[in-house]
Amino acid sequence: MPHPTVATSRRLEDVRYDIRGPLSRRAHELEAAGKPILRLNIGNPGLFGFRVPQHLRDAIATALPKSEAYCHQQGLLEAREAVAAQHRRNGAEARPEHVFIGNGVSELIDLSLRALLDAGDEVLVPAPDYPLWTAATRLNGGVPLHYPCPPERAHLPDPAEIEAMVTPRTRALVIINPNNPTGAVYPRELLAALVDVARRHRLVLLCDEIYDSVLYDGAAFTPLAPLAGETPCISYGGLSKVHLACGYRVGWLSVTGHEHRVHDLVRALDLLASLRLCSNVTAQWAIRPALEGPNEIGALTRPGGRLHAARAAVVDAVERSEFLRMVAPDGALYAFPGVDPERLPGFDDAAFALDLLEHEQIILVPGSSFNIAARNHFRLTLLPEPAVLADALARIERELARIARNAARRVA
Secondary structure, eight states, rough: OOOOOOOOOOOGOOOOOOGHHHHHHHHHHHHTTOOOOOEOSHHHHGGTOOOOHHHHHHHHHGGGGGSSSSOOOOOOOHHHHHHHHHHHHHTTOOOOGEEESHHHHHHHHHHHHHOOOOOOOOOEHHHHHHHHHHHHHTTTTTTTEEOOOOGGTTTTTOOHHHHHHOOOOOEEEEEEESSSTTTOOOOOOHHHHHHHHHHTTTTTEEEETTTOOOOOOOOOOOOHHHHTTTSSSEEEEEETTTTTOOGGEEEEEEEEOOHHHHHHHHHHHHHHHHHHHOOOOHHHHHHHHHHHHHTHHHHHHSSTHHHHHHHHHHHHHHHSSSSSEEEOBBBBBOOOOOTTTSSSSSSHHHHHHHHHHHHHHOOOGGGGGGGOOOOOEEEESSSSOOHHHHHHHHHHHHHHHHHHHHHHHHHH
């Protein structure tokens, strides 16, 4: 008689992270069988030939002997001072005592929601979202309420729609700017309107700004904290994307707002940070040179840069496509094309992603994985060489044409 399986937490029943989910496991199986897989599912610069700037490597090498003991639970003081100074340059009243360094922004999102939420508390999350926000809300007992950011509005939210969703249990409003997965960059006027919603309803603003310097064709990033003023705001940043250092696992958050209103929140974060002792010390030495040194990502996103050319390759391929439509991304490292429902009615993004993997050895992420009801989108990263992306879009078009032919045969 077989032994019963070990029961797992019921909190996981509604938690998903398809970016590394079943499709990724199938991709590993195909690779083990000798098939090369083009991985467009994860924004991981080191896998596509990008390298961490040398001055960050040098800073870590020099400070390695000073990295063998725990540091303060909030992080190295010089790193926190550098983060606070960056926020002050942007016009926010930031203090190193309100900065926390974490093992990536992912850990800090979880800590923030754990500090904020009681069971049943609600968090307003964009749809599409980076799915960690929805997952971490649920894992910490909260209820994610998804506000729409549809392509018909250039993937931007409507403040009035968001305000209509607020209830007495709503605690926080999540803003992802520049957005992952859509690449939308929020205008200053829109951000100011969202701050007004938070101010009127005493919500905490949670602003994921990890892609703040990844911008294309004149798009302008507006940091939220200076607009928020005395409204409680947590701003998140890190080394992973702008500084191409995903493996370093370095992120930070900065709490701003009226001192009396954020006092208990900072103390709660300090307690939770203490429980995990501290984040990785070695990589924290790269924070100050990253924030005070040259903006090397800018050369990649400007005309003539590799990321700019990669984005152009995707935009051009979608414009030529018989099946695809897309709002061109203004920021971040992704594109979020949609399949024209009139050309392929009944299209299913998950089935398409699996077929694409099996037939063309390309892995991407179905759009519904980002907590939207529509099933006609997918996300791909802009990190490969432009020629590789152009070839990938040609193979995607080939798979869509195959689906169209099969649908026509069934009708006939």
